[in-house]
Amino acid sequence: MIKAVFLQITLFFLTLSLGISQDISFDSLNQYYQNELKNAHERNFKQTDLFKKVEKTPLSQISKFSQFQESLKLMALVESQEENELGIQLISTIIPLAKSKDQFQAFLYYKLAQFYQKVSKPVESLEYYLKATTFLSKLKANSLLAHAYLRISIINLSGWNNEISIEFANKGLQTLKTIEKFTRTDSLSLLGLHEVKGIAYRRTHRFDESLSSINKAIEISTALQDSVRLALNNGNKATIFYKKGDYDLAIPLLEKDFETSIEAGVYNSGMNALIYLSWIYSEMGNREAVVSTFEKMQAIEKKYSITDPKSKAEYLKVGATVAEIKGDTAKSNQYLREYILEDKIRDSINMSNDIASLHERHLMEQEISKLELLQNANQLQASHLKLRTALLIIIALTLLVVLWYVFTLRSKNKKIDKLNEMLEAKVSERTARLMEINKELDTYLYRASHDIRRPIRTLLGLNNIAQINSDPEQMKQLFSKVQSTAMSMDKMLFKLQMAYELNSSxxxxxxxxxxxxxxxxxxxxxxxxxxxxxxxxxxxxxxxxxxxxxxxxxxxxxxxxxxxxxxxxxxxxxxxxxxxxxxxxxxxxxxxxxxxxxxxxxxxxxxxxxxxxxxxxxxxxxxxxxxxxxxxxxxxxxxxxxxxxxxxxxxxxxxxxx
Missing domain, CATH: 3.30.565.10 (Histidine kinase-like ATPase, C-terminal domain)
Structure with missing residues (x-):
């Protein structure tokens, strides 16, 4: 009996000590990972050894930073070798083991989103960026939160969900406002968010807002002395002028964008600048300029293959136009056939639907999370009370009293669980009822305001007539109409009173x-x-x-x-x-x-x-x-x-x- 008692006490204190985890901030966790990543690059780890290490490393429940360190080292090794698929598998395995700490969850979701981004799976990447923002916001890791919002807005932009892209870009800008000391990383996030807003506003034909955002991006690019981003944003500005029909303003900016992009080795950007120039020259009727511009495009394409599907498709479309100008119908048809094969519009639409659906699901999960937090508050308080009370009882009472108290607590917990279940049911029922009442109330107020104003306007009209009329017979008729109008208003108000009485007990x-x-x-x-x-x-x-x-x-x-x-x-x-x-x-x-x-x-x-x-x-x-x-x-x-x-x-x- 005594051995059993001591065994229970030992297990109790062991459980208590394991529950106390090292206090670590998200920034220090991220810094530790970056150091491990740097070390992994310097060690030049072999891929075969990497796979063996991942397979043989045992993973268990993670509640303390010391337990999480081995996982971080593995992740850093995987990332240093650019084994992105393996990284996805590894993090997916670790996430269920590390649910006890918000810092761990935030970091894992963020890294998983990055790995999916590297393997060109934007929908999956978006899902985990959204999950990461929930924890990053709670931890007030605002620098990384702003960057996550930037990535979310970029993915939505690629899926042509322009309004959602603007929404998250604005969230990112609001988050950056809370940062007191800006780093270069924060400045780059600020630059990217303004760029995204500029492109999204342009697509929705809000050219003034688009121009304002791009001008801010140009200012930031200049301050950062980033000539490539400056040229790209001038190219974005030129695209706005092109959409507005201001060709004279667009052409010099596109030419500068082309030169700077080629010098910096950003060939897709240079190709895009030439594509827009070719469309401008085509609409201006300058056929020679279209042909010469396409020749530049061919020179780039021969030397550096176009990797962006949209740029490749537009290149083929311009080629068909040039072939038609030269009278080569066969070549024009060949370009058009290749253009149709390269066109990714349908994929873009599907991704747009997936991303929009994911956005709605994220909003719903946030609301469910809030409800779960409210429902679990009483259980958490009861758990804390149990720990504190148990410690006092262990110190103050005999071993026999301790065992009795444990038994009592178990029975109380069962009652608390039952009470919580009843409370949850009542909360759900009352919430549904309140939502129904609020909806009806909104409808009543909206319709009642219109219905009551009608007889009031009638009374005002009758009053105006009465002021200019002194005929007793007509006045009698007016008062009769006043009475009927007042009765009509009384009926309306009586209906509303009935609606109110219906919601009473x-x-x-x-x-x-x-x-x-x-x-x-x-x-x-x-x-x-x-x-x-x-x-x-x-x-x-x-x-x-x-x-x-x-x-x-x-x-x-x-x-x-x-x-x-x-x-x-x-x-x-x-x-x-x-x-x-x-x-x-x-x-x-x-x-x-x-x-x-x-x-x-x-x-x-x-x-x-x-x-x-x-x-x-x-x-x-x-x-x-x-x-x-x-x-x-x-x-x-x-x-x-x-x-x-x-x-x-x-x-x-x-x-x-x-």
Whole structure:
């Protein structure tokens, strides 16, 4: 017994000590990796030895930096040998083992995104850059976070998701504003973000914003003394002028871009400059310049093969144009066939869809992560309390008390788990309910503002007429219209009041149906008189009372009776209200001899603000409110109708509500 007790105590303290990990910042972690990468380059490790080392190195759960060091050394060796596929496999293996530290997760996701970038898998790279930003943001590693946003915006730009690209570029710029001391790396991130915005704005034909972003990029390139990036941005600026039709401004910038790019060995950029020059000369009708420009392109292509698929396709397209200028139809057709094979537009569209889908999934994962953090807060607090209390009990009490306390804690944890489950269910239910109420409230406020303003404008108009009119007979008519307008406004406000009352609590009570119907008819007395309606009430001798809620039933009947009065086709309307009862349900029927409802509208009758015709006087809320009120009683509303003969609406309410 004593040995077992001491064994449990030893395991407890061992677990506690393993849980305490070395405190290390993300920047120091990154610095350690860079040092290991430098050492790996200097050692010139052989590839065969590398594969053996990766295969033989045992990996286990990682909770401390000392445990993570071996993994970092392996990753540095893999990266130094540019074994990118192996790097992807290695990091994918390490990630599940290092979930205890945000710093480790951030670093691993960031490196995995880079490896996918190197093997030209932009969608996978984007996925892990997005995951890395979640942790980098939490750790406030803003320099690397800004660079991650830059990579995300570039991938979206390559997939032609221009708006998403602008969104993340702006996030990157906002992140850079929080950095007090800028490094050259931060300046390069700033340069790249402005370049991305410039290109994305140009694609969406927002040329002023595009020009502003590119001009900022030119300023940064000049400050960094980066002649190549300066030439490239002047080329981007020239492209904007080309799109705007300002050819005279575009040509010298493109020529300078070409010269600088070729001198720096950036041949794809030089080729792109010539491609745009050829299109400008073609649109200007300068055929000789088109031919001479293409000859320069051929010289570059022979010496340095074009690697960018888009540039290659545009090169072939220009070749077809030049061949056509020279009258060589066969050569032109050959270029066009090669252009079609090289064109990657469909792949670009597919990547665009994948990237946009990934972006939406990332947003959803962020929201789920926030909810999980809220739900786990109580569990974390309970865990911390258990550790602190256990330490005090171990010091203060005997070994027997310690064992008893462990047993007690286990039972308490089970209760806490049950309480948490109940709390989660209640939170989910209330959240869904609040979202539904907020949505309805938005709709009510929007429509109510329009509906209430209409009678107010009518009253203001009548007031203006009254001020210039002194005829007693006409004034009498004006006051009559004022009264009817005010009553219309009162009805609208009453509908909104009903909507508010529906969201209150509704206790079950005994309801006298005859008294309820009398109150409803009293409510409608003016409308009944106005429509010269005859209302007949027949209460079944066994259907006089039911278990329900007076307020809800009154809302339902008020709106149904009002509906029956509004949609009458004769001056003398007839309405019959009668009750019935079955084994499980209580029925209240309201029958009229009005216009009737075409069957094609049955599916929309209970939607808010639905009206069969805009010429009717109703607000479109009546049947919606009635349906909602009855749904609170777990009941149903059914409609039967014949056009030009009338309608019957039936309230079906459970006899024994739960």
């Amino acid at each position: 509704h206790a079950t009570e005994k309801v006298e149906i005859e008294d309820l119907i009398k109150e409803c008819l009293d409510d409608m007395s003016l409308e009944i008189k106005e429509h010269n309606a005859t209302v007949t009430v027949n209460i079944h001798e066994q259907a006089t009372t039911l278990d329900g809620n007076t307020a809800l039933l009154r809302i339902a009947l008020d709106n149904i009776i009002e509906n029956a009065l509004l949609y009458q086709r004769d001056e003398d309307s007839e309405i019959e209200i009668f009750t019935d009862i079955g084994n499980y349900f209580f029925y209240i029927h309201v029958k009229d001899n009005g216009f009737g409802i075409p069957q094609k509208y049955f599916g929309d009758l209970f939607k808010p603000y639905f009206k069969i015709s805009n010429k009717t006087q109703g607000s479109g809320l009546g049947l919606f409110l009635a349906h909602k009120a009855i749904s609170f009683l777990a009941g149903e509303i059914s409609v039967s109708s014949t056009v030009n003969e009338g309608s019957q609406i039936t309230l079906k309410i459970p006899i024994n509500p739960k």
